[in-house]
Amino acid sequence: METKKKKVLIIDDEISFTQMVKINLEETNKYEVRTLNDPLQAVTVARSFHPDIILLDVIMPTMDGGDVAYQIKGEQDISTIPVVFLTAVVKEEETGSGEGVIGGHSFLAKPVSVGKLVECIEKHVK
Amino acid sequence: MENIFTKEVVRTLIVDDSPIDAQLMQGMLANNESFVFNTVIVHSFSQASEHLRSNKLDLVILDLGLPDSQGIDTLIRLRRENLEVATVVITGLDNEDMGLAAIQQDAQDYLVKGTFDKSNLVRSIRYSLERKRVSETLRKTNEKLIVNEKKLMNTLADLSMAHQELKDAQTQLIQAEKLQSVGILAAGVAHEVKNPLAIILQGVEYLLKKVHADDANIRMVLENLDNAVHRADNIIRELLDVTSLTKIEFKLVNLNDIIDKICVLMQQQFEKFKVNVVKQLQEQIPLIKIDPDRIEQVFVNLMLNAVYAMVQGGQLVIKTYTVTFSDFDREKGVGRRKEDPFKIGETVIFCEIEDTGTGIPPEVLSKIFDPFFTTRRHMGGTGLGLSVVRSIMQVHNGRIDIKNNEQGPGVQVTLIFKVE
Numbered sequence: 001m002e003t004k005k006k007k008v009l010i011i012d013d014e015i016s017f018t019q020m021v022k023i024n025l026e027e028t029n030k031y032e033v034r035t036l037n038d039p040l041q042a043v044t045v046a047r048s049f050h051p052d053i054i055l056l057d058v059i060m061p062t063m064d065g066g067d068v069a070y071q072i073k074g075e076q077d078i079s080t081i082p083v084v085f086l087t088a089v090v091k092e093e094e095t096g097s098g099e100g101v102i103g104g105h106s107f108l109a110k111p112v113s114v115g116k117l118v119e120c121i122e123k124h125v126k
Numbered sequence: 127m128e129n130i131f132t133k134e135v136v137r138t139l140i141v142d143d144s145p146i147d148a149q150l151m152q153g154m155l156a157n158n159e160s161f162v163f164n165t166v167i168v169h170s171f172s173q174a175s176e177h178l179r180s181n182k183l184d185l186v187i188l189d190l191g192l193p194d195s196q197g198i199d200t201l202i203r204l205r206r207e208n209l210e211v212a213t214v215v216i217t218g219l220d221n222e223d224m225g226l227a228a229i230q231q232d233a234q235d236y237l238v239k240g241t242f243d244k245s246n247l248v249r250s251i252r253y254s255l256e257r258k259r260v261s262e263t264l265r266k267t268n269e270k271l272i273v274n275e276k277k278l279m280n281t282l283a284d285l286s287m288a289h290q291e292l293k294d295a296q297t298q299l300i301q302a303e304k305l306q307s308v309g310i311l312a313a314g315v316a317h318e319v320k321n322p323l324a325i326i327l328q329g330v331e332y333l334l335k336k337v338h339a340d341d342a343n344i345r346m347v348l349e350n351l352d353n354a355v356h357r358a359d360n361i362i363r364e365l366l367d368v369t370s371l372t373k374i375e376f377k378l379v380n381l382n383d384i385i386d387k388i389c390v391l392m393q394q395q396f397e398k399f400k401v402n403v404v405k406q407l408q409e410q411i412p413l414i415k416i417d418p419d420r421i422e423q424v425f426v427n428l429m430l431n432a433v434y435a436m437v438q439g440g441q442l443v444i445k446t447y448t449v450t451f452s453d454f455d456r457e458k459g460v461g462r463r464k465e466d467p468f469k470i471g472e473t474v475i476f477c478e479i480e481d482t483g484t485g486i487p488p489e490v491l492s493k494i495f496d497p498f499f500t501t502r503r504h505m506g507g508t509g510l511g512l513s514v515v516r517s518i519m520q521v522h523n524g525r526i527d528i529k530n531n532e533q534g535p536g537v538q539v540t541l542i543f544k545v546e
Contacts, residue, residue, distance in 0.1 A: 014321055020328030027335060059317060088320030111324035111359055114331045 005032040006125050009049055011068060012057035012086065013037050021055070024114045031121070039063040043071050046078045052125040055117075058087035058107075082124040086110060133158075136255065137182065138165045141174040142189040142216065147239070151187060154244040161248070171195035175207045183208070185251060188233075189216045190224060198224060201231045209265075212258035214250055234258050312365045319362060327355045364510050374417045374521055381414055381421075381475055381543065382407040385444055388425040395430070400439030408447045412545045414475060420518045427511040428479055428539055434502065435483025435537065445478040448545070467523060468542070477541040485530045485537055494528060 008031050012018050018035035025031040034049045036042065039060045046054065054072065058065035069083045085107035108120055138155065142148040148167045155163040166181075168174050171194045174186070186208075190200045201215060215228040215236040225236030234254030237247065330351045337344045389396075389403055396403055432442050450473045451460045460468045468474060486494060493499045495516045500509030512528075519526045525542040 014325065017321065017325045017328065020325055020332065024328055024332050027332065086324075088317045088324065110320045111327040111355060113327060 005030060006053070006121065007031070007049065007051040008033045008053055008055060008121060009036060009046060009051035010034070010055040010086075011036045011039055011042055011060075011065075012055075013039070013060040013062075014057070021117065025117065025121075028118065030118075039065070039068045042068045043075055043078070046072055046081065047075070050078065051081060053121055054081055054083045055086050056083050058085050082106075084108060084120055084124065086112065133160060133162045134255075135162045135164060136184045136251070138163045138185045138187065139174060139177055139181075139183050140165060140167045140187045141169075141171070141192065142167070142187075143169050143192050144189075145169065147189070147216075151247065154247050155251075158248060160252070169193075171200060171203065174204070178204070178207045178211070183211045185255065186211050186213045187216060187251075188213055189239075190228070191218060198227050198231060201228050201233055205232055210258075210262060212251075212254045214254050232261075234261075312362075316362045316366055319358065323355050323359055326351065330355065364514075374420060376415045376417055378413045378415055379418050380411060381416075381446055381477065382411055384418060384421055385425060385446070385477075388422055388429060389444075391426070392429050392433070395433050396442070399433050399437055401433055401436055402439075402441045404441060404443045406443065406445040408445075411446055411448065411475060412473070414543050415546045416522055416543065417518075420521070424515045424518050424541070425479075427515050431511065432479060432481035432483060432537070432539075435485070436481055440482035440536070442482075443478070443480040445476075445480075447476055449474055449476050467525065468544075473545050475543040475545060477543065479539040479541075480531065480536060482534065482536040485535050486528070488530075491528075491530070 008025060010018050010021050010033060015037050018037060022033040022035050025033050034051065036045050040062055056065045056068055065085055072081065072083065073079050087107055088110040108116060140148045140151055152165045152167060155165060166177060168177055171192045186204065188201065188204060190197055192200055195203060204213065213233045215225060215233040216239050217224045217236055218239055222238060228236050234257045235250045237250055330348050334348050337348065385407065451468055451470055460466060460470060495512050516526055519541065523544050527540045529538055531538050
């Protein structure tokens with residue numbers, strides 16, 4: 001019996017980045033990926049898609065990734081979904097490689113390899 | 127009746143081996159209209175010098191031919207005893223040259239024995255006293271001038287040092303500003319560049335999976351692309367290191383331990399370039415509060431620079447020692463003022479790293495800390511190493527100086543660490 005695919009929502013204003021991550025993750029046959037390039041719709045899409053994990057860019061023109069995460073945490077039925085920040089933002093911690101933690105949230109520094117993404121998703125979604 | 131209050135009192139010493147001549151002169155000076163001469167007569171130089179030592183005098187009338195001193199020497203010896211007293215010299219009849227010589231030796235006037243009367247003598251004395259007064263004023267003014275000049279020179283030295291300090295501070299400020307603008311730039315560049323890099327990396331990884339395993343050329347191209355992305359990412363990370371010194375974790379550590387550790391890490395490099403490492407580390411060095419990771423980075427950067435300057439082999443000497451700044455340390459930045467980074471009496475750790483490499487060309491010495499300045503661009507240098515080093519030392523309130531070795535080739539780096 002085929003195991004159920006894990007659902008991944010990636011929110012990033014970079015359309016080509018979300019496209020790439022989608023095909024790479026779906027290539028593994030383990031994930032179903034939904035891309036979102038407008039962070040203002042994050043809560044709506046999260047509600048309807050109900051992902052197992054959200055990959056979230058930090059700096060986006062219409063809405064900050066931090067605010068998106070805050071909104072999601074405020075919504076009852078989606079508040080428990082793990083959020084991992086994917087970011088090119090400059091912080092000292094991010095200059096290191098691998099997964100780090102800012103304010104209780106996990107993050108991955110861009111550019112990130114597919115292997116690291118998979119590792120991170122598997123760690124957060126059992 | 128004489129009024130001694132309107133007359134000038136002249137304490138006078140007559141030095142003459144002839145009692146008759148001496149008394150004759152004493153007589154000429156008695157009952158004068160303008161002066162009251164308090165006269166003492168002595169007959170030898172030794173008596174004269176003894177009298178001079180214990181009495182304050184205004185005038186000496188000096189016969190140059192004395193039983194214990196003859197000629198111009200008598201005057202020179204008198205001047206050695208006392209510079210301030212006015213002196214009229216009495217010379218023999220046939221020896222007027224002696225009189226001129228006496229004037230050159232700071233006698234105020236001379237008279238030839240047997241050729242003067244009361245009025246000549248008094249007039250000579252009057253002029254001599256006046257000349258002496260003028261020359262004394264001159265001499266004292268001169269002394270003051272010399273003292274003032276010395277003070278001025280000291281002030282000037284202080285000023286030029288202050289000026290140098292200001293210039294150094296200005297240079298550092300400019301550096302800091304440059305660094306800050308680089309930091310802002312770096313943050314922007316990092317964000318703008320990392321996003322496209324992320325896309326390329328994802329794309330490359332996808333293609334690597336999709337390409338047939340036997341298509342070696344395409345695989346090679348994609349692997350090269352993958353490498354290039356990681357290289358670009360590394361450069362950006364290094365760039366961020368320059369300014370991202372916000373999160374520093376201070377720990378009490380032994381600097382010698384850090385040096386030992388880095389030397390072990392660098393062992394391969396040292397062997398590869400045939401660099402002989404000599405450590406002269408002071409035992410029982412005080413612990414210092416530093417971020418060990420950062421300071422390790424400092425040593426790695428500095429030692430790599432040294433090694434790259436010694437590709438034909440050489441010697442790397444690393445010293446640590448403590449210094450207590452004393453009052454005599456006119457080293458810049460040491461003082462009593464609040465803004466002085468190092469205080470007099472403060473103990474610090476000096477660490478010197480000396481190589482025997484190619485040295486730094488003088489024309490680039492002022493640029494070595496500039497972000498992006500490198501002489502090894504062709505070897506992949508980013509020009510950020512020393513910039514990072516300096517930022518780290520600044521965060522630690524320490525100091526770094528880099529100069530070419532005064533003796534022989536190579537570079538000397540001095541690090542100063544505060545001891546809490």
